Amino acid sequence: MSSGGGQRRLSDLLSAVPRASVGSSLDTTLAADEELLVPRLVARIAELEEKLYSDSAGHTAGAVADGGLLDRFGGLLKRAQQGIDAGISYVVGDSEAQQAQLSAVTKEATAKALLITIKKLQGLKAEKQRLEEAAASLELELESARTALHEAQAAASAAAEAEAAARAATTSDAQEAAAQAAAAAEAAAADRRALADATAALEALRVEAAAAQADGAEAQQRVEALGGQVAALQDQLAAAHSAAAELQRQLDGSRTECEALQARLAQADEEMAGERAEAEALRGARAALAQELNETKSRLERAQAAAEDFQRRFLQERLERRKVHEQLQVLRGNIRVCCRVRPCLSAGAGATAATAQQQSSVSFPYPGSLCLHATERRQQEFEFDSVFSGDSSQAEVFDEVWPLIRSCADGYNVCLLAYGQTGSGKTHTMMGPEQDPGLSVRALQALFDITATEAEGGHRRTISVSMLEVYNEALRDLLAAGAEAAKLDVSAMGAGQLAPGQERVPGLTWRAVGSVADVLAVLAEGSRNRATAATSMNAHSSRSHALLSVRLTDEDGQSSVLHLVDLAGSERIAKSEVVGQQLKEAQAINKSLSALGDVIASLQSKSGHVPYRNSKLTQVLQDSLCGSSKVLLVCCISPEAASAQESLSSLNFASRAAQVELGPIRKANEQGTPGGAARRQPASGPAAGQSPLTPGALAAANGARSKLAGTPQSGLKQPRSALRDANAH
Numbered sequence: 001m002s003s004g005g006g007q008r009r010l011s012d013l014l015s016a017v018p019r020a021s022v023g024s025s026l027d028t029t030l031a032a033d034e035e036l037l038v039p040r041l042v043a044r045i046a047e048l049e050e051k052l053y054s055d056s057a058g059h060t061a062g063a064v065a066d067g068g069l070l071d072r073f074g075g076l077l078k079r080a081q082q083g084i085d086a087g088i089s090y091v092v093g094d095s096e097a098q099q100a101q102l103s104a105v106t107k108e109a110t111a112k113a114l115l116i117t118i119k120k121l122q123g124l125k126a127e128k129q130r131l132e133e134a135a136a137s138l139e140l141e142l143e144s145a146r147t148a149l150h151e152a153q154a155a156a157s158a159a160a161e162a163e164a165a166a167r168a169a170t171t172s173d174a175q176e177a178a179a180q181a182a183a184a185a186e187a188a189a190a191d192r193r194a195l196a197d198a199t200a201a202l203e204a205l206r207v208e209a210a211a212a213q214a215d216g217a218e219a220q221q222r223v224e225a226l227g228g229q230v231a232a233l234q235d236q237l238a239a240a241h242s243a244a245a246e247l248q249r250q251l252d253g254s255r256t257e258c259e260a261l262q263a264r265l266a267q268a269d270e271e272m273a274g275e276r277a278e279a280e281a282l283r284g285a286r287a288a289l290a291q292e293l294n295e296t297k298s299r300l301e302r303a304q305a306a307a308e309d310f311q312r313r314f315l316q317e318r319l320e321r322r323k324v325h326e327q328l329q330v331l332r333g334n335i336r337v338c339c340r341v342r343p344c345l346s347a348g349a350g351a352t353a354a355t356a357q358q359q360s361s362v363s364f365p366y367p368g369s370l371c372l373h374a375t376e377r378r379q380q381e382f383e384f385d386s387v388f389s390g391d392s393s394q395a396e397v398f399d400e401v402w403p404l405i406r407s408c409a410d411g412y413n414v415c416l417l418a419y420g421q422t423g424s425g426k427t428h429t430m431m432g433p434e435q436d437p438g439l440s441v442r443a444l445q446a447l448f449d450i451t452a453t454e455a456e457g458g459h460r461r462t463i464s465v466s467m468l469e470v471y472n473e474a475l476r477d478l479l480a481a482g483a484e485a486a487k488l489d490v491s492a493m494g495a496g497q498l499a500p501g502q503e504r505v506p507g508l509t510w511r512a513v514g515s516v517a518d519v520l521a522v523l524a525e526g527s528r529n530r531a532t533a534a535t536s537m538n539a540h541s542s543r544s545h546a547l548l549s550v551r552l553t554d555e556d557g558q559s560s561v562l563h564l565v566d567l568a569g570s571e572r573i574a575k576s577e578v579v580g581q582q583l584k585e586a587q588a589i590n591k592s593l594s595a596l597g598d599v600i601a602s603l604q605s606k607s608g609h610v611p612y613r614n615s616k617l618t619q620v621l622q623d624s625l626c627g628s629s630k631v632l633l634v635c636c637i638s639p640e641a642a643s644a645q646e647s648l649s650s651l652n653f654a655s656r657a658a659q660v661e662l663g664p665i666r667k668a669n670e671q672g673t674p675g676g677a678a679r680r681q682p683a684s685g686p687a688a689g690q691s692p693l694t695p696g697a698l699a700a701a702n703g704a705r706s707k708l709a710g711t712p713q714s715g716l717k718q719p720r721s722a723l724r725d726a727n728a729h
C-alpha cells in the first residue's frame with residue numbers, strides 16, 4: 001500500500017499553502033534566503049515524511065484504525081513539528097535568532113495547516129456519512145462478490161477438472177479447455193483483485209466509520225453531560241415545581257382565609273348595619289321618650305300645681321269645715337248627752353220586739369226622747385241629743401260620736417263617758433265584742449283614717465294610748481309592768497296650771513299605736529292586768545272606772561287628748577245593801593260619781609269654783625271637763641222594770657249634765673299643754689260672757705227641747721243639788 005494513497009503528506013500541505021499566507025514576517029526577515037530556504041525546507045520535510053511514513057507505514061494503518069483522526073493528525077503534527085524543528089536546526093544551524101524566526105514561521109504555517117486539516121476533518125465527517133452509505137452498498141457488493149468468488153472458485157475447480165479431463169481426452173480439446181480454464185483463471189484472478197480492492201476500501205471505510213464513531217462518542221459524552229445538566233435542571237425544575245406547589249398551597253390557604261375574612265367582614269357589615277338600624281330606632285325611641293318625658297313633666301307640673309291648689313283649697317275647706325263644725329258644736333252645746341237603752345235581756349234571746357217591749361219600762365215617743373215608766377201611774381219623759389233604743393247598732397251610736405272624734409283630730413280635748421248602773425251596757429257600748437267593736441275601737445279607727453288622709457296633705461301626727469283604772473280612789477296604770485309601778489297619782493295642779501310637757505298623771509304609760517291591731521293588743525294587755533288586779537283584790541271590774549286615753553301629737557308638738565271612760569256602776573247604796581269591802585267600793589264609786597256630778601253642776605252654774613279635787617276621777621279628767629273641751633255622756637239604761645228606779649236616777653243625772661255649758665271653745669293647744677289645761681280658762685266667770693250662744697238662743701233651744709219632751713220635769717235647767725241627789729239617791 002502506498003503511503004500517500006488515502007493521506008496527503010505534510011510537505012504537500014506546506015507546498016499547497018500559498019506563499020502569501022506563510023506570513024509577512026517570513027517575507028520580510030527571510031526575503032533574501034527565501035528562494036533558497038523554502039525548497040530546502042520542503043525537501044527536508046518530504047525527506048522526513050518519507051522516513052516517517054516508511055517507518056510507520058504498517059503502523060499508520062493500525063493507528064488510523066485504532067485512534068481517532070484528530071489523535072492521528074495530532075501525533076503526525078507533533079512528529080512533523082519535531083521534524084520541522086530538526087530541519088530548521090539543520091538548515092540554519094546554530095543561529096538562535098534564525099531558529100526562532102523559522103520556528104515561528106513554521107508554527108504559523110503549521111497552525112494554518114492545522115486549520116486546514118480541521119476543515120478537512122469536517123469534510124471527512126461528511127465523507128464518513130457518505131462512506132458509511134457507500135460501505136453499506138459495498139457490503140452488498142462484497143457479498144455479491146463473495147458469491148461470485150465462490151462461483152468463480154467453483155468454476156475454477158470445474159475448469160481444473162475440465163482441464164484434467166481434456167488433457168486426458170484430447171490435446172486440442174485440452175488446449176481449448178486449457179485456454180478456457182486460463183481465461184477462467186484470469187477472470188477469477190481479476191475477481192480476486194477486485195475483491196481485494198473492495199476489501200481494502202471497505203477497511204478504509206471501517207476506519208473512517210470508527211473515527212466517526214469516536215466523534216459520535218465524544219458527542220455522546222457531551223450529550224450525556226448535557227443530559228446531566230438537563231437532569232440537574234429538571235431537578236431544579238422539579239424543586240421549583242414543588243416550591244411552586246407549596247406556594248400554590250399557601251396561596252390557596254391564604255385565599256381561603258381571605259375569603260373567610262371577607263365573609264366575616266360582610267357579616268360584620270350586616271351586623272353593623274343592623275346595629276345602625278337599631279341605634280336609629282333607639283334614637284327615635286329616645287326622642288319619643290324625651291318628648292313623652294317633657295309632656296309628662298308638663299303634666300306633672302300641671303298636676304303639682306293642681307295638687308298645690310287642691311291642698312290650698314283643702315286647707316281652706318278644712319278651716320271652713322272646722323269653723324262650721326265648731327259652730328254646730330256650739331249650737332249643740334259643749335256637753336252632749338245621749339241615751340242608749342240596751343236590749344231587754346229578761347225577754348230572752350229569741351223574744352220578739354213586741355214581747356221585749358211589753359217587759360220594758362222604756363218607750364220612745366219621739367226621736368231623741370225617751371219615756372221611763374217607773375210605775376204604772378208614773379212615767380217620765382226625757383229628751384237628749386240622741387236616744388238609741390235596744391235595736392240600735394254600734395255603728396249608729398258611733399255616728400253620734402264621730403263629730404267629736406273629728407274635733408279631737410282638729411286639736412280639741414274630748415271626753416266620752418259611759419254612765420249607768422251595772423249591766424246597763426256601758427262596757428258593751430265603749431268596748432263591745434271583738435266582732436262588733438264599740439266606740440273606743442271605732443274612734444281609734446276613725447283617728448287612724450283621718451291621720452292617714454291628712455298625712456297625704458302633709459299634716460302628720462302620732463297617736464299613743466294609755467290605760468288607767470280608778471278603783472277605790474286609787475289610780476293604777478294598766479299598761480305598767482309591775483304592781484308597784486302601776487301605782488300612780490294625779491297632779492295637784494289645777495286646770496290651766498300644768499307647765500308645758502307636764503303630765504296630768506305623772507308616770508303613766510303611753511304606747512304608740514299605728515293601727516287598730518296595735519290598739520287591740522294594748523287593750524288586751526290592759527284587760528289582763530285589770531283582771532289580775534281585780535282577782536287579787538277580790539273585786540269586780542264593774543267596781544272601777546276604766547279610762548282609755550288617746551293622745552294625738554302633731555309634728556310641731558301640739559297635742560289633744562281623747563278620754564274614753566267606762567264608769568263604774570252607779571247603783572244606789574241603799575238598794576244594793578252591800579257591806580264591808582263592797583260597801584267601801586260603792587262609797588268610792590258614789591264619791592267619784594258625785595264629784596263628777598258636782599263638776600258638771602258647777603260648770604252648768606258657771607260657778608267660780610269647779611270641785612275637780614273631790615275625786616281622783618274628776619282630777620284626772622279635769623282637762624277634758626273644762627270650758628274648752630267637748631264632752632259626750634252616754635247614759636246607758638237597762639230597760640227592765642226592775643231597774644226602773646236606777647234608770648230614773650241615771651236619766652236625771654244625764655239630764656242635768658245636758659244643761660251644762662262649758663264655755664267658749666278653744667283648742668287644747670291654745671291653752672298651752674298637751675292636756676290643754678295649762679292656760680285653760682276657768683269654766684265659770686268669763687266663760688259665761690264668752691259663750692257663742694246668746695242667752696236668747698239658749699232659751700230658744702231649751703224651750704224647743706221642753707216642748708218636744710212635753711213634760712216640764714224633763715227639765716234642762718235643774719239645780720246643782722239635783723245632780724248630787726241623783727247620785728246619792
Ligand SMILES: Nc1ncnc2c1ncn2[C@@H]1O[C@H](COP(=O)(O)OP(=O)(O)OP(=O)(O)O)[C@@H](O)[C@H]1O
Pocket residue numbers: 341342343345390420421422423424425426427428429541542567568569636
Ligand atoms: N246594746 C246591746 N246589745 C246587745 N247586748 C247588750 C247591749 N248592751 C249590753 N248588752 C249585754 O248586756 C250585758 C251587760 O252589759 P255590760 O257588761 O256592757 O254592762 P255594764 O254596764 O258594762 O256592766 P258593768 O258595770 O258590770 O261593767 C252584757 O252581756 C252585754 O253583752
